[in-house]
Amino acid sequence: MRVVELIMALRAAGIVDKAVLGALERVPRDVFVTNEFTKRAYENRALPIACGQTISQPFVVAMMTEALCLTPRLKVLEIGTGSGYQSAVLSHLSRRVYTIERYRTLLKSADARFEQLRLRNIVTRLGDGMKGWPEQDEFDRIIVTAGTQVCPPALLSQLCEGGLLVAPIGPPDGQFVTVFRREGDVFHQHKLAPVRFVPLIAGIASAL
Numbered sequence: 001m002r003v004v005e006l007i008m009a010l011r012a013a014g015i016v017d018k019a020v021l022g023a024l025e026r027v028p029r030d031v032f033v034t035n036e037f038t039k040r041a042y043e044n045r046a047l048p049i050a051c052g053q054t055i056s057q058p059f060v061v062a063m064m065t066e067a068l069c070l071t072p073r074l075k076v077l078e079i080g081t082g083s084g085y086q087s088a089v090l091s092h093l094s095r096r097v098y099t100i101e102r103y104r105t106l107l108k109s110a111d112a113r114f115e116q117l118r119l120r121n122i123v124t125r126l127g128d129g130m131k132g133w134p135e136q137d138e139f140d141r142i143i144v145t146a147g148t149q150v151c152p153p154a155l156l157s158q159l160c161e162g163g164l165l166v167a168p169i170g171p172p173d174g175q176f177v178t179v180f181r182r183e184g185d186v187f188h189q190h191k192l193a194p195v196r197f198v199p200l201i202a203g204i205a206s207a208l
């Protein structure tokens with residue numbers, strides 16, 4: 001499979017936003033998978049990466065990105081850098097991407113990929129994403145790419161007025177991509193689609 005075939009598969013699966021499809025077309029997914037999976041990089045599937053984690057399925061990346069309703073001026077926070085693939089997609093559609101990962105090994109590889117692809121508007125940090133990035137002002141958009149029963153309150157509190165947060169919410173076998181929209185102290189929510197993500201885990205990983 002090549003990237004054009006992946007884009008056709010995403011269209012067939014219902015992704016309509018041209019900017020989102022364009023961003024996925026620009027990101028070489030083969031750079032984000034381990035060598036043994038290079039040949040399968042453009043299949044519409046999640047694949048294993050280091051530290052027992054996964055690079056998300058392209059359809060899920062596209063669906064969650066579409067749900068963020070991005071414009072080039074927006075500041076985005078991502079929790080769960082993983083391979084860096086989702087961050088790279090976001091970097092083409094927003095002003096700046098702040099991304100947090102709890103595994104040092106994954107973060108180092110992702111940093112090297114951003115450097116290789118000259119994606120200069122991505123800022124990374126090793127940390128517990130459940131706490132958000134409190135040194136920063138509020139974010140226009142937040143995306144969580146690990147599953148959680150409830151959305152961490154620290155993340156909701158870092159969302160600006162009118163901002164959108166997209167996350168896989170629910171028990172491990174019953175997660176739904178959920179969109180939260182802030183209106184004052186109220187967070188309007190709606191569910192988009194069932195998904196299965198690796199869990200959001202508190203704290204920095206003690207293993208590398």
Ligand code: SAH
Pocket residue numbers: 053054055056079080081082083084085086087100101102103106127128129130145146198199200201202203
């Ligand atoms: N967006 C990634 C998906 C990676 S899977 C990609 O495109 O490849 C989810 C990632 O979330 C894993 O790398 C996992 O280590 C990370 N994660 C889980 N809990 C976390 C937390 N509390 N803070 C930061 N990262 C976390």
